[in-house]
Structures are given as C-alpha cells and as structure tokens.
Amino acid sequence: MTGVSRIQGSFRDPSGYVFEKDSIIYRQVNQCYRSHYDQLMQGGLYADLTERRLLVPHEEDGAYENSSGNAYKLLRPLPMPFVSYPYEWSFSQLKDAALLTLAIQKRALSRGMILKDASAYNVQFFEGKPILIDTLSFEVYQEGKAWIAYEQFCQHFLAPLLLMSHKDIRLSQMLRIYVDGIPLDLASAMVSKATYRRLGILMHVHLHARAQRQYRDASRPAGALAQKRIGKKSLLQIADSLSNTIRGLRWRHGATAWSDYYDGDSYQEEAFRHKLELVAEYLELIKPRCVWDLGANTGEFSRIASGAGAFTLSVDNDPGVVEDNYLKAKRDREQNLLPLLVDLVNPSGAIGWANAERQTLAERSNADCLLALALIHHLAISNNVPLVMIAEYFASLAEWLVIEFVPKSDKQTQKLLRSRRDIFEDYSLEGFEASFSPLYEIVKSNPLRHSERVLYLMRRRGDSNA
Amino acid sequence: MRWLPAVLKLIAVHAGCKTLFAYLDPGSGSLIIQLLVAIIVGVLATFRLWKAKLFSLIGIKQEADDDDDARDTEHGESEPV
Numbered sequence: 001m002t003g004v005s006r007i008q009g010s011f012r013d014p015s016g017y018v019f020e021k022d023s024i025i026y027r028q029v030n031q032c033y034r035s036h037y038d039q040l041m042q043g044g045l046y047a048d049l050t051e052r053r054l055l056v057p058h059e060e061d062g063a064y065e066n067s068s069g070n071a072y073k074l075l076r077p078l079p080m081p082f083v084s085y086p087y088e089w090s091f092s093q094l095k096d097a098a099l100l101t102l103a104i105q106k107r108a109l110s111r112g113m114i115l116k117d118a119s120a121y122n123v124q125f126f127e128g129k130p131i132l133i134d135t136l137s138f139e140v141y142q143e144g145k146a147w148i149a150y151e152q153f154c155q156h157f158l159a160p161l162l163l164m165s166h167k168d169i170r171l172s173q174m175l176r177i178y179v180d181g182i183p184l185d186l187a188s189a190m191v192s193k194a195t196y197r198r199l200g201i202l203m204h205v206h207l208h209a210r211a212q213r214q215y216r217d218a219s220r221p222a223g224a225l226a227q228k229r230i231g232k233k234s235l236l237q238i239a240d241s242l243s244n245t246i247r248g249l250r251w252r253h254g255a256t257a258w259s260d261y262y263d264g265d266s267y268q269e270e271a272f273r274h275k276l277e278l279v280a281e282y283l284e285l286i287k288p289r290c291v292w293d294l295g296a297n298t299g300e301f302s303r304i305a306s307g308a309g310a311f312t313l314s315v316d317n318d319p320g321v322v323e324d325n326y327l328k329a330k331r332d333r334e335q336n337l338l339p340l341l342v343d344l345v346n347p348s349g350a351i352g353w354a355n356a357e358r359q360t361l362a363e364r365s366n367a368d369c370l371l372a373l374a375l376i377h378h379l380a381i382s383n384n385v386p387l388v389m390i391a392e393y394f395a396s397l398a399e400w401l402v403i404e405f406v407p408k409s410d411k412q413t414q415k416l417l418r419s420r421r422d423i424f425e426d427y428s429l430e431g432f433e434a435s436f437s438p439l440y441e442i443v444k445s446n447p448l449r450h451s452e453r454v455l456y457l458m459r460r461r462g463d464s465n466a
Numbered sequence: 467m468r469w470l471p472a473v474l475k476l477i478a479v480h481a482g483c484k485t486l487f488a489y490l491d492p493g494s495g496s497l498i499i500q501l502l503v504a505i506i507v508g509v510l511a512t513f514r515l516w517k518a519k520l521f522s523l524i525g526i527k528q529e530a531d532d533d534d535d536a537r538d539t540e541h542g543e544s545e546p547v
Contacts, residue, residue: 203503207502
C-alpha cells in the first residue's frame, strides 16, 4: 500500500497496528491474533459491546492486500472526532473511562474473553461518552489465568484518581510525565495514611505497591508465585472491587476563578448578551464543522457552536470549570461537545517514545474555527505573550478566528494590572489589529454594547482565496 | 506491614500453577497481590451472601443491592449530577 502513515503510538501490541491512508484510519489485525479476533467477532462479545456503544464499531475492509503477509484482517473503525489524552480529562471524565474499562472487563469475562491491556489511552470520548477504541484489547480467557492488565489499570486510572481525589486535583498532570500511568509506590507515598482505612485503596494501591517493591528484585522467588491460578469468579470480584473503589473516589471543588466572571459590574449582562448574538451570527456566516473554544469557562459560547451542529472542543485550564462543563454535557446528553483541560500557555506536548507517541495539541488540530473570547488579556498580560506570537499560534490552529479584544481600560484587565507594572505598551486596539493583520484578514468587527470590548471575525490569509 | 511477605508465601503454598502469556509485563508483585485481593474479596462476598441468607431466614428485609452490571454498562451514570 502506498501513502500509508503508521500511527506513532501504535507499536506496543504485536496483535496489530493502526495506520492512516488517504485520511482514513485503519487497524490491521495480524495473523498471530487470528483466534482471538475470531472469538471476539463470533463469540458475541463484539456485538454485545458495540450495541451498547462500549466498543468502537468497525467494518472489515475486504480489498486489503498486505505485502508482508502477516495481516489477517483490515478494519475500518468508526472515526473519532478528536483524540484526547487522559491528562486532558477532568476528574469525572477519567472516572467514567475507568468504569467503562471495568464494565468491559466483566462483559468480556462473561463471554470467554479478557482485557489484555487496560490503558487509559485506549479510551476516547465519542458522542459525550467514553468508548474503547482498541478492538485488539481482548484475548481468549484461559481458566486460572490472572488479569495481566491489573497493574496497568491501577496505574492508568486508580492512582491518578486517588491523587486527584485525596491530594490535589492538579496531580492529573503527572500523567504527562508518566506515560504508562502513575507508579503505585509514588501514589501510595503521596496520599495520607488515612486512606489505609479504605479497603479498596489499601489493597489495590498500598499493598499492591508493597508487593511490587518486594518482588521487583529478580532474586526473589516470584516465578512460581506469579503463576498461581485465579478463577473467573475471583476476576469478576476483583473488577467489582475496583469499580466500588473508584466509585468511592469523589472530588468536590469550591468556587473557581471564573465563578463570578459573568456577574457583577465589570461584565455587563447586556454586553454578554450582545456577544452571544454576535458569536451566533459569525458562526452562522462561516458554518464551521469543528470549533475549538479556547478559554471556554463552563462552555456558554461552546454551546452556540455545538448547538449549531459543529463538533466543539471546550478547552479551559481550570479543573473546576472543565469538571462542571463535562457534568453539564453529560447530564444534558450533549453529543458534539467535548470539554478538555488544557493550559494554553503550556499546551499538551508530544510525549512518549521518540517524543512521538502522544501528539501535541496543535498536531491534533482539526478545527475550522477558534473562539478566543475574553482570553487575550490573560495571554498577553498575565503571561506576557506578545500579541504577534498569539496571532501566530492561533493561525497555526485554524482558518477562522472569532476573537474578543479586551482593552486596558476594562475592569478585568485592570485587575490583572493591579499588582504589577504596566509594561505592555503595544497592548491597544491599534497594536492588536497591527499584530493580527499580517496573518489574518479582518472580516467583521463589532464593538460590544455597554463595553469597550470589540469582537472580531478574522480569516487566515491564504485561505481566503481557497 | 511486616505480615505481608508471610501472607504472600502462604498464598504461594496453597495455590496451583498456570502458564501466562501476554505482551504486557504484568509484574510479579501485581500478579501476587491479585491472589491476595481475590481471597479477601471472595471472603467478603461469601460473608455478604450468608448475611443475606440469614436475614432472609429471620425475615429481615434488606435493601436491594445495586445491579452492578447494569450500572457499569451505564458508565456515564456513576455519579449523581
């Protein structure tokens, strides 16, 4: 096959791999996985899981020729609108992904199969719910065999959820450092001794970490121990125990930095309503398929885009508002809105093997349009990013840009300048337009009523004639 | 937690053998702790079963257990919102 590009993160499992050809994602099933794939398809598990939207459905591509001769099947899975990573998920997103994995494990066991891996990267959010995307995650269950992926599950899901729940919500970002999940000894050492009183945490994290440490040394006689039998009933009970432990982990946040942003004198309700109208008007004009709302807060403006039918990423750097946004989307069963935790001044980088296993945020961009509302003063003043560099980054992400300029006279900007010297000479309406104009054509601009703010619709130069 | 090695040895003595294969390294410690967890959750499940039977026998009505399987399938509904 020509023009094939192997997905960089798909190399660990010899059962097959994922590649892209002509903008279509394929999954090759290798001959060595044949019996497991046949059991998945013919034993009823595939139908069971896909009917419940727990596993991504696929079509088999009959016209596949493979030069290496090791291919058994070629699958064309239902494409995901966006590939997100666990360190971009809120607490409840990671929790729901964990519970999905355990629900699948139980269904697999009931149909003579078992999950052979339990990576959080195998889960994506599709139509508002988590879904397993790795069709090759199953193997035929052998009576007496332990769950190979137990350690991986605890590291990818339980340890980060424990730290987020019992220590600090920001510790989800440790997943950016530890690509195969947070080491259990580290998680165990970081949480208080009070967690020993909870049986699930005691067994799956603390004792688990001790056992890992005890048998890490090859000279210990672990070989025979590690080959003992565990019955299917026990595996189901372990999955239940993990489910109950994870359900018992909660995170309740207090007021977020943005809780009162829409209230009070500084942000006039009339200006806000006017902005809602203008954003809707701009989006109606350009009809984007995919919108990224940067600095989305709880997603008020994201929902204008998703309500108009665009798949919308609703991005913020505050774990509290992303959690609220996700819970609202879940409660309202919103299908084309995906809240994500991303800090724009340090967006997700490329990590893993050869810095290519997990892509940067920009590499995953499929947006037609960005919303950057009430954002620029935070980037330019709180984080000292020059306006030109903001324009360059935005232009690298999407063709269209809806952006709000917040002048220095605005009370929100004044708050940011209150405790620091004003070193931002270029931060003015003229400076803003001068910085964005080389890269963007200004299609529309409207001052917001009862406000000194201005809303712009811009189009990247070079795309205008396309 | 000095008792842990002794408990793990005890588990080793009382269990049979089975060959394992997979592309992940499951980690010896993780496999061993699974045996311990299996015993604990098994004992607890048996205890709950007997408790339910006893209560039923003496006519005490217990609250119905949640249907774990149905709840797991509704993975998005685990938390009240």
